Amino acid sequence: MNKVNPVLFVIIISVLLFSCERKAENQTGNLKLWYKQLATVWEEALPVGNGRIGAMVFGNPVHERIQLNEESIWAGSRINNNNKNALKTLPDLQKALFNGKYKDALKMADDNFLGTPPGIRSYQPLGDLYIDYKWNSEPSGFRRELDLKTGIASTFFTVDGKQFIQEVFASAPDNIIVIHIKSAGGGLINASFRLNRERDAVVSAKDNRTLQMKGQIIDRDDPKSGPGGEHMKFAGEMRISADGSAGSENDVLTVKNAKEITLRLTAATDYNINLLDYDRSVEPAEVCEDILDRTENMKYSKLRKNHLYEYQDMFERVSLSFGIDSLSSKPVDERLTQVKNGGEDNGLIALYFQYGRYLLMSSSRFPAKLPANLQGIWNQDMNAPWNSDFHTNINLQMNYWPAEVCNLSETTESLISFLEKLTLPGTVTAREMYGTNGWVFHHLTDPFGRTGVADGVWGITPMNGPWMTFPVYEHFLFTGDTSFLRNTAYPLMKGSAEFVLGFLVEAPEGFLVTNPSHSPENNFKDDVTGEISALTYAATTDIEIITALFNNCIEASAILGTDSDFASKLRAAVKRFPPVRINSKGVIQEWIKDFDEPEPGHRHMSHLLGLYPLAQFTPETPDLFKAARATIERRLYFGGGHTGWSRAWIINFFARLQDGEKAYSNILDLLRKSTLKNLFDTHPPFQIDGNFGGTAGIAEMLIQSHNGIIRLLPAIPKEWKDGEAKGLCARGGFVVDMKWKNGKLAEAKVFSEKEAKCSLMYNENIQMISLKAGQSKILSIMK
Numbered sequence: 017m018n019k020v021n022p023v024l025f026v027i028i029i030s031v032l033l034f035s036c037e038r039k040a041e042n043q044t045g046n047l048k049l050w051y052k053q054l055a056t057v058w059e060e061a062l063p064v065g066n067g068r069i070g071a072m073v074f075g076n077p078v079h080e081r082i083q084l085n086e087e088s089i090w091a092g093s094r095i096n097n098n099n100k101n102a103l104k105t106l107p108d109l110q111k112a113l114f115n116g117k118y119k120d121a122l123k124m125a126d127d128n129f130l131g132t133p134p135g136i137r138s139y140q141p142l143g144d145l146y147i148d149y150k151w152n153s154e155p156s157g158f159r160r161e162l163d164l165k166t167g168i169a170s171t172f173f174t175v176d177g178k179q180f181i182q183e184v185f186a187s188a189p190d191n192i193i194v195i196h197i198k199s200a201g202g203g204l205i206n207a208s209f210r211l212n213r214e215r216d217a218v219v220s221a222k223d224n225r226t227l228q229m230k231g232q233i234i235d236r237d238d239p240k241s242g243p244g245g246e247h248m249k250f251a252g253e254m255r256i257s258a259d260g261s262a263g264s265e266n267d268v269l270t271v272k273n274a275k276e277i278t279l280r281l282t283a284a285t286d287y288n289i290n291l292l293d294y295d296r297s298v299e300p301a302e303v304c305e306d307i308l309d310r311t312e313n314m315k316y317s318k319l320r321k322n323h324l325y326e327y328q329d330m331f332e333r334v335s336l337s338f339g340i341d342s343l344s345s346k347p348v349d350e351r352l353t354q355v356k357n358g359g360e361d362n363g364l365i366a367l368y369f370q371y372g373r374y375l376l377m378s379s380s381r382f383p384a385k386l387p388a389n390l391q392g393i394w395n396q397d398m399n400a401p402w403n404s405d406f407h408t409n410i411n412l413q414m415n416y417w418p419a420e421v422c423n424l425s426e427t428t429e430s431l432i433s434f435l436e437k438l439t440l441p442g443t444v445t446a447r448e449m450y451g452t453n454g455w456v457f458h459h460l461t462d463p464f465g466r467t468g469v470a471d472g473v474w475g476i477t478p479m480n481g482p483w484m485t486f487p488v489y490e491h492f493l494f495t496g497d498t499s500f501l502r503n504t505a506y507p508l509m510k511g512s513a514e515f516v517l518g519f520l521v522e523a524p525e526g527f528l529v530t531n532p533s534h535s536p537e538n539n540f541k542d543d544v545t546g547e548i549s550a551l552t553y554a555a556t557t558d559i560e561i562i563t564a565l566f567n568n569c570i571e572a573s574a575i576l577g578t579d580s581d582f583a584s585k586l587r588a589a590v591k592r593f594p595p596v597r598i599n600s601k602g603v604i605q606e607w608i609k610d611f612d613e614p615e616p617g618h619r620h621m622s623h624l625l626g627l628y629p630l631a632q633f634t635p636e637t638p639d640l641f642k643a644a645r646a647t648i649e650r651r652l653y654f655g656g657g658h659t660g661w662s663r664a665w666i667i668n669f670f671a672r673l674q675d676g677e678k679a680y681s682n683i684l685d686l687l688r689k690s691t692l693k694n695l696f697d698t699h700p701p702f703q704i705d706g707n708f709g710g711t712a713g714i715a716e717m718l719i720q721s722h723n724g725i726i727r728l729l730p731a732i733p734k735e736w737k738d739g740e741a742k743g744l745c746a747r748g749g750f751v752v753d754m755k756w757k758n759g760k761l762a763e764a765k766v767f768s769e770k771e772a773k774c775s776l777m778y779n780e781n782i783q784m785i786s787l788k789a790g791q792s793k794i795l796s797i798m799k
């Protein structure tokens with residue numbers, strides 16, 4: 017008998033154990049978004065994506081439209097937009113703000129700090145694939161669905177009593193979008209196919225089975241967003257295989273009398289993330305050809321299998337159900353309408369949760385190079401709302417809130433590597449605008465890495481760079497990957513802390529403060545002068561951000577056993593920060609002074625970062641914890657939470673306040689007021705952050721793991737009487753499965769890939785456990 021290498025044996029067994037434990041054993045609950053109606057408007061179309069390319073499937077088997085996207089098709093170009101006056105104006109601006117001359121300061125900032133140019137350009141769609149079917153009689157009996165279990169969007173219909181099925185998915189392993197139309201009952205398919213883009217592209221048929229789109233974004237000079245020119249090059253290619261006869265006329269392909277048609281489609285640009293720019297050595301049409309050549313001889317069944325293997329490995333790690341989903345036989349749009357009319361539907365909430373995981377995977381997993389933008393990847397407009405950009409004053413952060421806890425840690429790779437690239441122009445901005453070391457960027461950016469101030473004075477938010485380091489450190493906290501901490505997270509965080517150290521100035525009261533400072537997009541009224549302004553010094557959000565950043569760096573330097581002098585510097589600085597204050601109204605004071613607020617129901621609540629995602633306001637800081645609740649209640653009283661992302665944040669706040677009922681009622685409000693028929697979040701219009709924030713909020717109600725304790729079911733409402741959640745992650749590298757009955761934890765199991773210890777808490781009971789690498793333990797704290 018051959019001897020088995022014992023080391024190899026252990027590796028194989030651990031890999032097997034690991035994959036068993038990481039996957040939720042069986043997927044419970046309904047995982048289909050299904051509809052009886054065809055999609056007639058964009059908000060009804062269903063999204064598929066592989067992280068890099070995606071499609072919105074309209075599912076209309078008469079005139080089908082499939083919107084196509086590729087993550088790097090952006091207008092614009094690489095330029096340095098740092099305002100050259102900023103550095104020399106900075107001392108005067110700081111002086112004016114310290115002296116309460118808000119109007120003068122605002123004018124000074126408006127004249128000397130805004131980006132040159134202040135705007136960026138838009139992320140754009142690739143175009144559309146149109147399929148025109150020719151049937152002898154009207155199709156009927158429609159069912160359209162997106163099955164989250166498979167990541168496949170299907171349309172079922174019959175013509176003359178014969179069934180047809182169209183399936184669409186985006187495959188990450190093969191880097192293509194696949195569209196498959198099949199006759200299931202002996203009927204024949206006749207269809208024509210064309211690609212279209214409203215500008216900057218030419219489509220041609222290379223032969224009877226290949227359509228190619230080649231384009232280059234032509235931007236016009238625009239003082240607001242930069243020089244014009246021949247910018248990003250892009251291409252798309254579609255290949256057909258079918259058993260009928262194929263033809264082409266006027267760059268439209270036709271297939272006649274087929275029983276099965278498979279389309280493979282891909283897209284590429286000449287964007288090179290290492291340059292944060294286009295790279296004229298890349299020929300996008302050739303990239304498309306290479307990608308499609310690799311699957312040239314693969315049958316549909318093989319393409320589908322490749323996709324499922326990769327997709328399910330990730331998606332199936334987590335399952336969630338709230339008992340039997342009694343409404344699963346109802347279409348999703350009807351279920352949503354019922355909730356909008358005042359009904360409640362736990363099954364829909366579980367589906368919404370899994371949909372958020374699906375959307376994050378579909379807009380941010382490998383082969384993605386760029387993070388999920390304001391619309392994930394599914395933007396339909398040449399000039400998108402807010403350019404479908406990377407907004408870093410809440411939105412991009414929120415996109416990644418579910419990543420770790422919902423067992424999709426790899427989706428942060430594209431975010432983190434993009435942030436690393438941004439530190440290069442960010443270093444230039446730190447030096448040119450503020451005269452400091454380290455790196456910085458402001459409240460939005462694009463793939464060309466603009467790091468100066470965008471839009472208006474509300475864009476003067478140098479603390480948005482430090483804020484973006486939190487998901488990076490979280491990635492370490494959840495995975496415990498010290499080589500990631502050493503090589504990626506710590507250098508990034510240190511660069512940010514170096515910027516902050518250089519930026520801090522002493523305030524007249526003696527505190528070390530940020531100046532200028534801005535509480536994202538909110539204004540205050542100075543009661544002495546009556547002036548309304550956006551800029552001050554040491555807005556509360558800044559204090560919370562820099563405290564967290566410095567403490568994270570101090571902790572990381574201790575873990576890595578490095579940089580103790582730098583850590584001491586940070587420790588000394590933290591001691592000189594102003595405290596977070598509670599104001600005369602009993603709420604967390606948003607600015608350095610107890611200013612009046614012209615818009616008390618403002619959508620941003622950045623002074624509550626300390627509650628979530630940070631953990632600075634906890635039951636252990638009872639006054640701040642109470643004031644945080646009062647802050648949210650006041651915001652809500654004055655109409656807060658009116659955008660999707662704002663409502664989603666409130667769910668997370670109430671979860672941290674361990675108020676399951678309030679968290680739950682805000683989930684209902686998210687569905688009622690800010691959700692489209694395809695369950696996309698609406699700002700309005702569509703903005704994906706609310707989906708991700710909502711998903712994170714649901715997870716936060718089930719498990720929390722900050723400040724050294726894993727809390728099980730910290731905020732479940734009475735409406736979630738029975739349930740089961742498997743595969744949720746906790747900081748420290750733990751994976752937890754739970755079952756609860758009659759509102760009480762009934763079973764819980766914790767797993768760790770590495771040898772580890774942790775404290776788990778349910779209600780008031782705490783259990784300390786030690787796990788060997790790859791071990792699971794059943795807990796007894798519920799008893």
Ligand code: FUC
Pocket residue numbers: 390402407409411537619620659661699703
């Ligand atoms: C922030 C928010 C807006 C919007 C935009 C994309 O500026 O204030 O509500 O979400 O980002």
